[in-house]
Amino acid sequence: MTRPHPGAETDQGGVNGSTFHGPTAIQTGPGGVQNVQFVYRWKPAYRIEDFPAVSAPVPARALERQPSRLLRAGHRVVPFTGRAHDLDNLARWRDDPTERLAVRLIHGPGGQGKTRLAARFAELSRQAGWTVWQAVVNEADTDRVATGEAPEAAAGVVLVVDYAERWPTAELRQLLREPLLHHGQVPVRVLLLARPAGLWWDSLNTWIGDHLDAASEAHPLLSLATHAAARAELYEQARNSFADQLGLPDEQHSRIGPPADLDHDEDYAQILTIHIAALAAVDAALHNDPAPSDPARASAYLLKRERAHWSQLHRRAHEPLATTPQAMGRAVLIATFTRALARDPHGWSVLQRTGLADTKAAANTVLDDHLYCYPAIRPDTVLEPLYPDRLGEDFIGLTTPPDHSTAHPVSGAVTDDWAGKVVSRLLLSGRTSAGPSAPWTRDALTVLIETARRWPHVATGQLYPLLKEHPELALQAGGAALAALASLDHIDITVLEAIEPLLPEGRHTDLDLGIAAIASTLAGHRLAATQDLLTRARINDHLAVRAHYAGLRDAALTAAQDALNTWRHLARTNPAVYEPDLAAALNNLGVWLSEMGRRGEALEVAAEAVAIRRRLADPVTGDPEVFEPDLASSLNNLGVRLSGVGRRGEALEVTTEAVAVYRRLADPVTGNPAAHEPDLAGALNNLGADLSEAGRRGEALEVTTEAVAVYRRLADPATGNPAAHEPNLAAALNNFGARLSGVGRWAEALEVTAEAVAVYRRLADPFTGNPAAHEPDLAGSLSNLGIWLSEVGRQAEALEVTTEAVAVYRRLADPATGNPAAYEWHLAAALNNLGAGLSGMGRRGKALKATTEAVAIRRRLADPVTGDPATYEPDLAASLSNLGSRLSGVGRWGEALEASAEAVAVYRRLADPVTGNPAAHEPDLARSLNNLGTRLSGVGRSAEALEATTEAVAIRRRLADPVTGSPAAHEPDLASSLNNLGIWLSELGRRAEALEATTAAVALYRRLADPVTGNPAAHEPDLAGALNNLGADLSGVGRQAEALEATTAAVAVYRRLADPVTGNPAAHEPDLAAALSNLGARLAQVGRRAEALEATTAAVAVYRRLADPVTGNPAAHEPDLAAALSNLGARLAQVGRRAEALEATTAAVAVYRRLADPVTGNPAAHEPDLATSLTFMGMLSRAAGGDLAGVLHSTGEAIEIYRRHIAAAPVLHPPLHVALNLQAMVLVDLGRVDDAAAVQSWLDENPLPPSLGPQV
Template sequence: MTLPMWPGPPGSAGAAPEPASGSGSTGGQRLDNVVVFGDVIMVSGVGGDVTITTARPPYRAEAFPTTVETVAVEQARQRPSQLLLAQHRVVPFVGRDSDLAEVAQWMGRPGGVLVRLLHAAGGQGKTRMAGHVADACAQAGWTVWRVLHEPEFTGGYRMDLPAGGGLLVVADYADRWPVSHLQSLLTHLKSMNVQAGVTVRVLLLARSTTAWWPALRNRLRSDHQVEATSQPLPPLGEQVDRGVLFRQARDRFATAMDVTDADRLRPPPNLAEDAFRQVLSVHMAALVAVDAHRRNTTAPTGPHALSSYLLDRERDHWYALHHRPVEPRQTPPEVMGRTVYLATLTAAVPRDTATDLLHRVGLTAPAATTIIDDHRFSYPPEDDRTVFQALQPDRLGEDLIALSTPGHRHTGDEDGWDSDDWAAAAVEQLLRFDTDPPPWAAHAVTVLVETARRWDHVATDILYPVLRTHPHLALAAGGTSITRLATIPGVDRDVLDAIAGVLPTDRHVDLDIAAAAITTALTPHRLAATTDPAAHARLHATHAWRLANAGLRDQALPPAEEAAGIYRRLAEVNPAAYLPDLAGSLNSLGVLLSELGRREEALVTSEEAVTIRRRLAEVNPAAYLPDLAMSLNSLGVRLSGLGRREEALAPAEEAVTIRRRLAEVNPAAYLPDLAGSLNNLGVLLSELGRREEALIPSEEAVTIRRRLAEVNPAAYLPDLAGSLNNLGVLLSELGRREEALVSSEEAVTIRRRLAEVNPAAYLPDLATSLWAYGWVYVNVKANFVEALEATTEAITIYGPLAEQLPAVFAERLFAAYQTLADILDGLGRADEAAELRQQLDAATGGGADPG
């Protein structure tokens, strides 16, 4: 194998700085060039760069294990599956020359912090490759950390910073981390780079890239100017001769188990089949062949049979421990098998939780303490503070769940694993909740989803029944798991219907992407189930709305247009029944067209919606005044967006008048709408130069939306951020400097959090608030350095957006550059400001105030 040249870290030849003499330290704890995580009571004798955070991070950093954990021959013979684990490195890393070269090239790129995602299906060798990269980087002078997800903080600790070199951080199962937790980690690493000058490379490992990766990548690029790239790992079985892989693994496993004559073992005849595209499958075949040869039995060849064989060997181990003559373990093999099943579902938990879990699924004899201790003896946890280490590799653990669950097509096979009717009932008992599910339930659902992607009966007999009865579990598992579930081939539509029924009816920053995936999966089937054109229109309208909430506006346009077209045809035949629906669909279509930069078309649809709803409200004001106010509000925004602000004022004021009356009668229903109209009226009055008048509706909008966001942040935080952004600009224009900065900063903070979860929907808003924040600083002539940072970040976000949708974002990008020129003037960099203005003049004219 040709090894790439691994770059050494910048400054790797240097040494850690010596502490200054006479520092006054007379003993006690001394910290030199370290990071301290968690609560700190007192630190003395500090030298060098020391970073201290009292935050309780949802992760734990530790030195990447460089010592190979060898498995004794007797242990390998008792539990052969241990030899498959990446940390034992029994089989040398082979192949992946081009993949390794790509990672090495990435490591050597310029930049203080770079992030790389390695993604592939389970068993493809991600962890092994990361270990190989870690070894190579350590030899080249890098410090290497491993970061484990730890949602519940378990105590502070310290980590040494590199002594003049760089830091490689490896995080596995990144797709199972909440995006906010990954963001917390990467924000911390970015801070280390800025404060301590440490060059950082972050290697993330994951099976899936759906939903979470775009959110994280866009946030890193826009908020921190950190380059985040992904690298898919193709099946190694397509790059390297599988026979060679088999023979190499066979020889290594034979050495580990002290087996002779293994060189005459041949690869299975079906090695060329798709089932062996993954390197883990080839290694499993080699391991089973060696162990079967040692035991003088025939090795199976089918993928499921390989798992069954290795699981049988696990059971042999449980039996031997239970029946050994000296200090036998008290847990019977049947109970141990069920405990391993349970632990694979829940993963590591505290001992008290494990006790509760055993009782929940009826494993009460012997005592829970005995079962836990016996399981811990066979499967030592990676973290000594927990119990219930899952069976690994993940593929084998998932196969244990699948093969133990009755109903698979291999039941009764001579070389099969016996199913257990306890399993199905246990999962139902495990995941039955009358209250919010605990954290481990999310992991259990995630494991079941991944297992169901390969084993149909786990989907139909376990996962789907549980989620039909308890759809809230899917919400607890998170957006990534819901999206993975929705893309299972042939997924049960009743399950998706059940989950759709508990999804938030309004926007939800954590679930909008998943809601769009669910609706996309369901809509074709719902359309096919009815010939009613009105039902078709409603389905298209709902689909468009969910897609738009997820930020997928270009995908939302076709169903929105389809809904409006159907309602128009229906209204021509039966106006009394369908004119209200036509007006609603036109209003929504106008909003969408405007967001896509098609403002003239948006105005036409908005005007038609107002015309229809005004006629309806004249006949039945109680029923249709709320709808008229909505369309008037939208019409004001459309006219203002086209620069027709004087014309926009009348519909904007009429919308406020109507909605204020409605909110006085029913505040719960109409206060959110009133706040929206007040916000828009304030912006419009400000644009017309009537700033003192604009302040009253703007402040009222913030007050209402703050109360709403306190009760339902997922629905109303985006609106609050918008009103705060506009209020900050207005206060700045009125010369109220300190208040303006407070409002603008809060808007940036909120929108930054929103963009973490759903960048497609909220990155444009974040850019607007960053630009406004910079603009406010310029307007009050304060802190031009912070203004530069905010405006530069806004430009970084607007750039790609302007390329995708120039009609929407080109003007905003141009205006942000104008603000940047003003900032450069304020920093005394007049030549750069003049050059930038010349470039802008050469490109085009025009601009806008942020708001």
């Protein structure tokens, strides 16, 4: 017979033309060239390679002319000191066994020692058995490099990323998603180094929490030079190390004292400043020059030595460099701004733009001479900048002249008027308004901003005038540069105000963070400057939106709440003027609270927004023409909020009203379609979901079809605006799939949901899209796609996409790094679906694990003390019902019954006519009662099974009543319950009543599947199942001919559904095989044994193909194959082919033994079937005159199995009696009459109870 089973739960870029090539890698190697031999991943934006393993010696020739080389971190001239606490913290973070992937940011000012700390940590990590890599940004248009296969990491992988704050958002996210970091089970640690933390990190940290299964944290790197004694010690250590390298005798360097201001000048809080001062003092002593007196003059001294080196090379007699010292200085300045570039075309172009060369030949001369002085890290680049970066920034500050009204902050600094124009030439020369920006735009502006942080005359004389006159450059520099600009101390607010009008109004993946930083800085300035409540409310409104777009949820909610409080105050004083703004603020806050999982609060503010706008749009006392659009928007949102807390009837009512308003507003004759069609489509989409929940599936499909049509037109790439409307189109397509499935149009549902997934994948792409905004929707679409794939029989693909959905939701809901309040509900729903998919693939243990986790999450969400029972108890009950099915699938019948009974108890309470909501929950109560009947029957409690199913039928009859109920919504469920009712009545021997119930089920399904008035696609599979059961019931009352007719009709339907050309074999072949097996039994009953054998043989052939270990799914179909082989044995025996019958039954026993293996299988689920097959095998063997001792052994094994399981499953009493009867006969055959009598005596004393029917 076909048994019912509970189904799966259904749910409801970068800037054009601006290429970042960013800061260079951590330096090591002779002449600044890295000792890196292996690159493991290369992409246009970045590469992943070995972290340099050893310090690089400094060429002696270079030291006497370019002492600044000793400052490079890679040379490690000054021994690493201190930082024991920091290294211990890093080691604990690295070795934490609870995290597979973890991200840590180390941040501090330039020169604090971040790079040196990372190098030391890398060295110690290698000693501990870890593989250490670094991620390095690629210069624009440089050649791709060959990559090697990453070696197996022993203990784990550490990846170091320097200057993380300068990476474009999309590329840094791409790096963190790099498959190289997520392959295998070894732990991975990503160490980010950056100057600031701030908003860029807050945004990234939020994104990591939403999208990666990773812990993330930030740690400031505190100064080692916080007090005088520490500074003196650090200075002395650096002085001694540099003196040793430069060959200054001990007696001389010991006389070099520290700078006079070492104790109290805060610039010396950075280790690099102390090292620069020490190096300059040592070199000055070597050349009998006075030691520089302050940090700026120390940098100026080292840069003077660079100039002397350029002059010497230009004047030398042998192969002098053609480039003059002045031109070389300008080339160095350019390189500091642009960072390394490809020679062709960027190296040539940058020199021509700045007037340093007018031909390629002249440019090549300068580039080659610069390359001689500053060798490139990569062989295909030129214009390697000065290192460390701090020295390069000081070079800009010292070389750039102040404006004419002020003096340079360093008296005697060697300035160059040309330097005052270099940035504008780099960024503006040769530029067209429509053309792309220069590829060095990001770097040049980032360097200029960081230089302005310490050199105020660069800020006031260069940065601010440039951006005031050309604010568009700031956008081309990207979000990280915008954020850095906004964070400058004493920023000229007029600069940000010049940029503000050019910022995009909507979301922008690359710029959102920078826009939020600008909005925050401007908001702080403007709020401090005004006490005007209206102005303050609007400032906070804008800040809330921008923070929300950047993923700064807490900041967004704080600003939104501040705005709301102000609007409330204003609306109390002047409702007529300010209530519209109050309603808008409530509307937005409701959406954001809902996204944070705070559904109750979201509903409250959404309802308040509707109340205000209803009053404002009142046709008598208000102004409908002005306020009806806002009312419709709030109604639409309120419908979503009501649905989110399970108040579906109210949701349908308000969403229907929203659609009615939007239809009038978008009317092509009397309204404004261009303005209101997008909102109409959104409301139609929501209305479709609400109608579907109410069982009005035809209407739901109709309005959702209309929504999709509108969005397709709006998102058309030729005539519409894809950027604005594709997200809504994807949402509508996702819902369209659900609506199509509701009417049984599975193939079409699959097609449109696959389209939705494709759109969301593009929108959530880490390079070109916005993962933070669209990954949750992608996960929802994947979850639905898995359901539709399963419905059309593509189980493996279904499992794959559902697993992906679970992985995304798991990241989003991670309690440490994500937002459980917002996404745990979705995770539980996806796990529920995953459980169904795994079960369908025969992976019942894993299915149980997924469903158990879903139940655990929903128990927590529905906890009466810490959770929200009103919202989440319905979901808990649904998961419990599914858990019953999963537990049953692994043979844990008692626990299955317990879970199903709890589901019913929850739904009874929810549907109570006094304290609950029958309209909302009676359908679910009936469904859970239906499932409870199955569980009760499984443990032999057929009378109780009948009672539960009878109650389900009564509820569904009332719900489907043509006068007081909704036949369209509930007749399919009524037919299902009637079908089950027939099964349980038959088990109790009440065959006439069973026939009546099953006949009624068939009649309903025939009407529902009628090709003219019904929906064959949705209901023919159920009709075939009911016909199959009708055949069994007719057989049970002796009407064999009619039984054969019904089963033949079932086979005919399944053959059509499984037709390889016009149907769907993957979905329907298993049911066809089951019907063929039943047809064999019906044919045998009317004496048509040859045809019976033919039908059963066909069933076995189908199951063999389905269970093939190479092309099929043994886990899912071997149990059915074993049952079909048993039936085949019976059919063969009936036609006298006893040897083949025994062979088929023996094969069935072999399959069942494997399935019931205590180590690799599931004894609880399959041992009872093994016992039945052993008994039948014994019958055949005895009839064939086989080995009676062997028959006695197999019969004894069957009896032992039955006795082991009978307490949990009383339904096994009849087959136990059959086995005992056989045992008694075999004992007689063996002459053991007394033993046979004892068995028979037990049978006489323990007759079958009437409730379990006659002996089989």
